[in-house]
Amino acid sequence: MRKALFLVFLFILGSTAMLWAAFASIDKVKIRIDDRTGSTASGIITLENKESKPIEVKIYPMEWKYVSPYDGSKDFMPLGSGCPDIANWFQVYPEYVRLMPGERQSVHYKLNIPAGLNGPCYLVIFFETDLTGGGSVSGKSKIGLQVFTRIGSLLLVEPVDVTIRSVGVVAVDRVSSDELSVKLDNKGNAALIGSVSVFVMDRDGNILSRTEKKEVYMPPRTRGGVKLNLIGSGLGIGPGYTALVTIQPEVGQPVSVELPISSD
Secondary structure, three states, rough: OOOOOEOOOOOOOOOOEEEEEEEEOOOOEEEEEOOOOOOOEEEEEEEEEOOOOOOEEEEEEEEEEEEOOOOOOOOEEEEOOOOOOOOHHHEEEEEEEOOOOOOOOOOEEEEEEEEEEEEEEEEEEEEEEEOOOOEEEEEEEEEEEEEEEEEEEEOOOOOOOOOOOOEEEEEEEEEEEEEEEEEEEEEOOOOOEEEEEEEEEOOOOEEEEEEEEEEEOOOEEEEEEEEEEOOOOOOOOOOEEEEEEEEEOOHHHHHHHHEEEEOO
């Protein structure tokens, strides 16, 4: 019989409120760790079986990074891809649990942050299960339909003594009658998580229009454009008009920059 394998990955990112997935819930989906290098940080994530049957959950870490179009999209990578020695100082246990319906399990993580670390590390702890139970078993292989799903807790390891936050605005272009493109420059070594908004002003400094606030997620040392919709379009923005761009990061002080608006 041919083995049929289907992968369905559900990844959730949000606040620390209890989140629901097809098979389980976790009480922490984003954890920011800003302990200094040379120190130890640890914590617990609570996993709960929301199924009406027992589930087997594999628990494993990976690294990740934000990617274009900077809307929260991520690439996931094996440990060591971004922080070469991280497998030696980051631990998650247990690596496997079997939970009865409604049962909860504490999952522990521990970081012995090395004194020589020179910047942030971005990790995720995945909780993965096969919702079908894997079909029949033949030797070490499972035969039949398998549907895997997973949820994850993000760990943003940003030691305060080596984390540099610096973001600027390079240009503002009018893309269409109702859209602006803002090119950002994340010059720091930490990911930019925050929002961007724009006020449009005429030659006399009068505010004519504004954009919607847009969430932005950019990797370190990256330049990239984000598009924002104008509220009240068709105002005939022309030469001499300027944009007051405000970046409100999740951590740190807001940044405001005034630049002329050009045609893309």
